[in-house]
Amino acid sequence: MEVLTPRSLDEALSVKAERPDARPIAGGTDLLVELNFDRARPETLLNLNEVPELRGWSRENGTLRLGSGLTYAEAMRAPLAELVPALAEASRTVGSPQIRTRGTLGGNLGTASPAGDALPPLLVEGAQVELGSLRGVRSLPLSEFLVGPKRNALEPDELVLAVRLLPSAQPQTFMKVGPRNAMVIAVCSLALVADRERGELRAAYGSSGPVVGLVTAPLEERDHFADTVAAAASPIDDVRGTAIYRRHALRVLAERAMERCLA
Amino acid sequence: MSTIPTRTPRRTPSRTPTRRLEPGRVGDPATRHDGVPKVTGEFAYSSDLHAAGMLWGKTVRSPHAHARVVEIDTSEARRLPGVHAVLTHEDVPGQKNYGLEFADQPVLASDRVRYFGEAVALVAAEEPEQARRAAAAVRVVYEPLEPVTEMERALEQEPLHPDRPTMSHGYRDDPRPNVVRTMVIRHGDPEAEGEVSVAGVYEIGIQDQAFLGPESGLAVPDGEGGVDVYVATQWLHVDRDQVAPCLGLPPEMVRIHLSGVGGAFGGREDLSMQIHGALLALRTGRPVKIVYNRQESFVGHIHRHPARIWCEHRATRAGKLVNVRIRILLDGGAYASSSTAVTSNAASFALGPYAVENALIESTCVYTNNPPCGAMRGFGAVQTCFAGEAQLDKLATKLGIDPVELRLLNALAPGDRLPTGQQIEGSLPVAEVIRCAAALPLPQAESLPREAIRLPGGAGNTTRGEGVQRGIGFAVGFKNICYSEGFDDSTAARVILRADGSAEINCAAAEVGQGVSDVILQVARTELGTDDVVLAPPETASVASAGSASASRMTWMAAGAVQLACRAALEERKRAGGDEVDVERIYRHARTTPLDPETGQITGDRAHVAFAVAAMRVVVEVDVELGLTRVVWIGTAQDVGKAVNPLAVAGQIEGGTAQGLGLALMEEIQTRDGLITNASFTDYLIPTTLDMPPVESVLVEDPEPGAPYGAKGVGEPPTVVSTAAIVSALRDATGRELARVPVRPDDIVGL
Numbered sequence A: 001m002e003v004l005t006p007r008s009l010d011e012a013l014s015v016k017a018e019r020p021d022a023r024p025i026a027g028g029t030d031l032l033v034e035l036n037f038d039r040a041r042p043e044t045l046l047n048l049n050e051v052p053e054l055r056g057w058s059r060e061n062g063t064l065r066l067g068s069g070l071t072y073a074e075a076m077r078a079p080l081a082e083l084v085p086a087l088a089e090a091s092r093t094v095g096s097p098q099i100r101t102r103g104t105l106g107g108n109l110g111t112a113s114p115a116g117d118a119l120p121p122l123l124v125e126g127a128q129v130e131l132g133s134l135r136g137v138r139s140l141p142l143s144e145f146l147v148g149p150k151r152n153a154l155e156p157d158e159l160v161l162a163v164r165l166l167p168s169a170q171p172q173t174f175m176k177v178g179p180r181n182a183m184v185i186a187v188c189s190l191a192l193v194a195d196r197e198r199g200e201l202r203a204a205y206g207s208s209g210p211v212v213g214l215v216t217a218p219l220e221e222r223d224h225f226a227d228t229v230a231a232a233a234s235p236i237d238d239v240r241g242t243a244i245y246r247r248h249a250l251r252v253l254a255e256r257a258m259e260r261c262l263a
Numbered sequence B: 001m002s003t004i005p006t007r008t009p010r011r012t013p014s015r016t017p018t019r020r021l022e023p024g025r026v027g028d029p030a031t032r033h034d035g036v037p038k039v040t041g042e043f044a045y046s047s048d049l050h051a052a053g054m055l056w057g058k059t060v061r062s063p064h065a066h067a068r069v070v071e072i073d074t075s076e077a078r079r080l081p082g083v084h085a086v087l088t089h090e091d092v093p094g095q096k097n098y099g100l101e102f103a104d105q106p107v108l109a110s111d112r113v114r115y116f117g118e119a120v121a122l123v124a125a126e127e128p129e130q131a132r133r134a135a136a137a138v139r140v141v142y143e144p145l146e147p148v149t150e151m152e153r154a155l156e157q158e159p160l161h162p163d164r165p166t167m168s169h170g171y172r173d174d175p176r177p178n179v180v181r182t183m184v185i186r187h188g189d190p191e192a193e194g195e196v197s198v199a200g201v202y203e204i205g206i207q208d209q210a211f212l213g214p215e216s217g218l219a220v221p222d223g224e225g226g227v228d229v230y231v232a233t234q235w236l237h238v239d240r241d242q243v244a245p246c247l248g249l250p251p252e253m254v255r256i257h258l259s260g261v262g263g264a265f266g267g268r269e270d271l272s273m274q275i276h277g278a279l280l281a282l283r284t285g286r287p288v289k290i291v292y293n294r295q296e297s298f299v300g301h302i303h304r305h306p307a308r309i310w311c312e313h314r315a316t317r318a319g320k321l322v323n324v325r326i327r328i329l330l331d332g333g334a335y336a337s338s339s340t341a342v343t344s345n346a347a348s349f350a351l352g353p354y355a356v357e358n359a360l361i362e363s364t365c366v367y368t369n370n371p372p373c374g375a376m377r378g379f380g381a382v383q384t385c386f387a388g389e390a391q392l393d394k395l396a397t398k399l400g401i402d403p404v405e406l407r408l409l410n411a412l413a414p415g416d417r418l419p420t421g422q423q424i425e426g427s428l429p430v431a432e433v434i435r436c437a438a439a440l441p442l443p444q445a446e447s448l449p450r451e452a453i454r455l456p457g458g459a460g461n462t463t464r465g466e467g468v469q470r471g472i473g474f475a476v477g478f479k480n481i482c483y484s485e486g487f488d489d490s491t492a493a494r495v496i497l498r499a500d501g502s503a504e505i506n507c508a509a510a511e512v513g514q515g516v517s518d519v520i521l522q523v524a525r526t527e528l529g530t531d532d533v534v535l536a537p538p539e540t541a542s543v544a545s546a547g548s549a550s551a552s553r554m555t556w557m558a559a560g561a562v563q564l565a566c567r568a569a570l571e572e573r574k575r576a577g578g579d580e581v582d583v584e585r586i587y588r589h590a591r592t593t594p595l596d597p598e599t600g601q602i603t604g605d606r607a608h609v610a611f612a613v614a615a616m617r618v619v620v621e622v623d624v625e626l627g628l629t630r631v632v633w634i635g636t637a638q639d640v641g642k643a644v645n646p647l648a649v650a651g652q653i654e655g656g657t658a659q660g661l662g663l664a665l666m667e668e669i670q671t672r673d674g675l676i677t678n679a680s681f682t683d684y685l686i687p688t689t690l691d692m693p694p695v696e697s698v699l700v701e702d703p704e705p706g707a708p709y710g711a712k713g714v715g716e717p718p719t720v721v722s723t724a725a726i727v728s729a730l731r732d733a734t735g736r737e738l739a740r741v742p743v744r745p746d747d748i749v750g751l
């Protein structure tokens, strides 16, 4: 296995154009599991850790740009945590301190699991995914980027560059259910924004359907919203939980989230 | 009788530099000699072994739970780069089957596979990746058969072992197909009526030992036809005695060496890579290393028996137990392992530490195509404690008696008889232990709202107090110490006492993390009156058997052997005029005899050597809307005889409690048609530090008359009791019956 380590974004995109089979690796917290279990044996790894353009976050005219290399540990830190509080809460639920130090947003998007904890908070904030290749940069709403369970809209020559969003500055929260009190993949999860400015409730559920799903309703429909969320989800029975429990838990989470955000 | 309170240091940051390692004598809170290397990562585990010219072995395993093996074609695998050997059952030179107690398991499957992950072929190659590729290239044609997966149905289905390997070993004859062993204990008048009765059916899922160090070892050919196997195991000599016949070698040509054990808990009693590694090493003439990955580890060892238990407890209105009727059904999986002993242990301790005049206990273990089960910490007593203690809580509620009072009212005491007719001869301070645990002050209820991390759901941020109910539970656990029922083992120790007063101890006791090597050193220092003592690496060639690091027996037995050998060495040296002496002695515990196969009654003075009891009080907080739990606090009292090392005992109590907590709340191997569906630490969950509460423990010291220094074993009682105690608290918080562990969120919510 060959590991290529570009030092700039241009270099990284050239490599990806020349060798579209090269697997990007950021924190490696998903990819190394795949390698260890012998589920993947890419000939080339494209190490993104030395590409400065992908790191950190910035703010321009109010719009946040979160680099694909942003780690959960970074997302939990102020002042970013205050701009996207649900993302910060979600980051705190991810894995262990070691995983939060290594794992990145770009990796969560790359894996595109319905259990990806960064996804619901980004979805409720209307995030756009910025994809780049030598051909140029394009932007997709997150809901269009996530096309199926563990499938996304990346073209073979593309990399995830960043996530862009305009923080709503509205009360929001993230909750994740698992049968153990830390280090657990979501049995189901929920991010919610109570957007008084737009008079809207926005919720996104994880681990309750093939992709992370977004549900919106006018604020006046608060009384039915928990049921709406539970009905919108399409959970299944698997080793982590039952469909009936997931639906039930989503209802409870939605009620609690609204209480938190509308109190 | 004395009690030692120990309090778990809460994760307080310590400013003190590394503590100086104190050598320690018997009774001292000695620091572990392997503690620092293990924490700093310097300790070499069996998976870290390396030898020059070493090859990597890989096992080809069955993807089916039950199938006929039609054909095994190794030709393609042999042609792959780096491959040195591909072996099948035809290459096993000696005995084709092996087993801890009954040789019913093929070294490599020939005509039939009986469980998911059963070994079918072996590969050795230069690189692990090449071995992996070659293993995948071994073409095995299977004809799938209907798997036997339901315990009750197994008793009527086609037998998986038509030759009935466990029958006619002095066990009760049970003609039903697939019975591994049936055991019946009739005590007093099994039809005796009480004024009140409570009944229940309880279920226990499959728990895994989930040791962090996967099965691994290194087999090195000695160039003269023999082999040295370096492996993480629990009993060196019984490994040798199983490995050698399969290799067609005399035992002395197989030498087993203990290498670093990353946890065992019963899961290393059976063989894993020992025969396989040795076969490959002897065939290739090169050292061969085998390391299972996590997924493979889940099929690489036996598990705790899942069980279904029917109970009826009859009592007087005053709460005195009159008659207990229990039927236990255990799923042994595909091969016998130690199922026969687990069947009996489950029955023998099913009543708990209570004096009951009448009882009818039936315990049956069946063969199925589910994952094989065998020894795991608690060994049958965990399952029955969960059921029996739930019954006592139910009875207490029905009678309106305090659950602790009910237990005290029925507490067993020395002089009383067990349902097997055995009289308690040694120490058994049941009432004292119950009182000590019940007297531990409960922590104050914490105020709400509070940080989510200190609430059920923890880091998941699911509640700030909504839906949270507090519950308090209590349970008592009971188990034997040492091997039993005529299976009388021994432990040897050899002491080389030099003229300068220094000493070297040889003992094959397996250090599996329980701290027995420190016990051995403490005993030797105490007996020899010197700190200048070293412990030689355990291996079969230098000393006779130590027996297994199981049944909470190793401290007792190793301390007995080392004490005996040290005293003999001092005598010898005196006689030798102060010259170096080399003395080996074998220690045995009091003799036991089998139970009568028809009545389950003792056939001599005793079927068990000694007993230990632990009581536990638990506080939980449960989010009853989401079904999530936070165990807030655990207080426990344990009957330890004598704490040889109080620090190590507290460690065993914490670890054992964590393992019981896992079974109560999250640990379960899930299967579909016999196939394991959660063979990873992503989906087989074990408690994290956020799940584990502080444990306050009181050590009740009531010396055991027959034991060295009066010390009982301490490893299992915490695991036996904690599952029952935690679920007792969950019932208190939720008002639900919760008759199955692990308790699922669905069960708490009531879906």
Ligand SMILES: Cc1cc2nc3c(=O)[nH]c(=O)nc-3n(C[C@H](O)[C@H](O)[C@H](O)COP(=O)(O)OP(=O)(O)OC[C@H]3O[C@@H](n4cnc5c(N)ncnc54)[C@H](O)[C@@H]3O)c2cc1C
Pocket (backbone or CB within 6 Å): A023, A024, A025, A026, A027, A028, A029, A030, A031, A032, A033, A048, A068, A093, A094, A095, A096, A099, A102, A103, A104, A105, A106, A107, A108, A109, A110, A111, A115, A116, A117, A118, A154, A158, A159, A160, A161, A183, A184, A185, A186
């Ligand atoms: C012990 C453990 C616990 C975990 N717990 C959680 C959890 O609680 N919640 C959760 O959501 N996840 C969890 N994960 C999964 C993982 O940590 C996250 O998905 C993380 O966000 C992955 O980021 P990474 O940088 O490590 O990705 P990597 O493993 O480096 O990459 C993941 C995938 O994304 C691709 N990729 C990475 N960067 C880019 C890019 N810039 N452009 C295109 N493709 C890219 C890679 O090729 C790969 O396919 C856990 C993992 C482990 C090992």
